[in-house]
Amino acid sequence: MVSETATEQRRPSRGERTRQALMNAALDQVDRKGSFSGLSLRQVARRAGVVPTAFYRHFPDMDALGLALVDSSFRALRQLMRETRRAGMPEKQVVRESVATYVRYVRANPRHFRFVVKERFSGSPAIRDAIRREIRLFVSELATDLSRFPLFDRISSDDLRMIAGLTVNNMTAVTEQILELPDDDQEEEVLVLREAEQQLRVILLGAMQWKSRE
Amino acid sequence: MVSETATEQRRPSRGERTRQALMNAALDQVDRKGSFSGLSLRQVARRAGVVPTAFYRHFPDMDALGLALVDSSFRALRQLMRETRRAGMPEKQVVRESVATYVRYVRANPRHFRFVVKERFSGSPAIRDAIRREIRLFVSELATDLSRFPLFDRISSDDLRMIAGLTVNNMTAVTEQILELPDDDQEEEVLVLREAEQQLRVILLGAMQWKSRE
DNA sequence: ATTACATGTCAACACCCGTACACAAAAGAT
């Protein structure tokens, strides 16, 4: 008795479904056990409710699964960024609102972020590379976003990239702090959030004073 | 024919020597293979030139070895910091000199830093905790160092910690970039170094504008 | 209903793993 009327979503094929099940299983295991690199193909298959050899129908090896996870993680993040950009900001509270939105998003999707944070440096070369590429791309997008603010008119695009990099470096660290927090600790979360705001404000102050060499 | 006259160093006991050999072997393997968490007790023992069961004479398990590595890594870093602090700085070029010293040090001890960077988020809980503790301690020390500059007179100690945290967050990211560089690429290294300088300068500018709430 | 393809299962393989135990060698103390 599955109602198929309201949604225009097609029922995904069996293949798609277990492919997703495998990716989901991997994310779950990363939460439970240490890291993706430490997972075994068999564990993932088992949790996905599938026999080990079935794994190969969807991915040639664990590395490929990892790359798929990197992709889906950043795809979601990019969408958030696009939406936020489109919505615009109350001008006066860009910092507060941006930080709040981001932190809320991280807390809503802890598994993907945990995966990325953990594999960024300890994963296989292929996965590390993919993540690094995505982050570079993210910095670029942020730089062009910043260039739209009149505040930064006098800053060269190279320097804007540098400042965007600084921002992302710090937000990355904040992400990691948030993920280490216990799930329910609202109190600590507020502290981390406030510190992140202040740090961004310091960067903002510094950027406003910055004079690009001509 | 070992000359023992010049140095006052005692010949370390056999136990100490293989203990060191084990730690060394682990660091080497981290460089070669992916991460410490991915190493097996047997691999480490093999590379240290010792039978697997001998491992237990020195560490109860791999986690203990990891903790020992965390300790030795940060002990060295703290010493560098102490020396630098004692030496003082040419005032005018604090940023440039600090960054240069640090980067030189990272490049001189890549194995320890790589270990820390990789295990910081993907290691076992015990190791992650130890690293986090050390970094927090490092931030504190930096904050009190900063408090000695007249520039920061008007900043509360809480805010100084916040700024120190920002600095460390960014230098951490720089560390990671440097470690990803190929060993011989002087050119890229200069770029990373310059960007790091600029970023620290932005933070410095921002900090100078910062007014602590009373 | 038959055919073709996609997906999943089963059994087996050779390998590496952590660890327990009993024993041998080396180092240090008396």
Added chain:
DNA sequence: ATCTTTTGTGTACGGGTGTTGACATGTAAT
């Protein structure tokens, strides 16, 4: 020189791993 402690060796065990090839089942198209 003898005894004790520390350190290293050899063997063995049960268990998890990735990957193989041949086979079964489901699913969609003709």
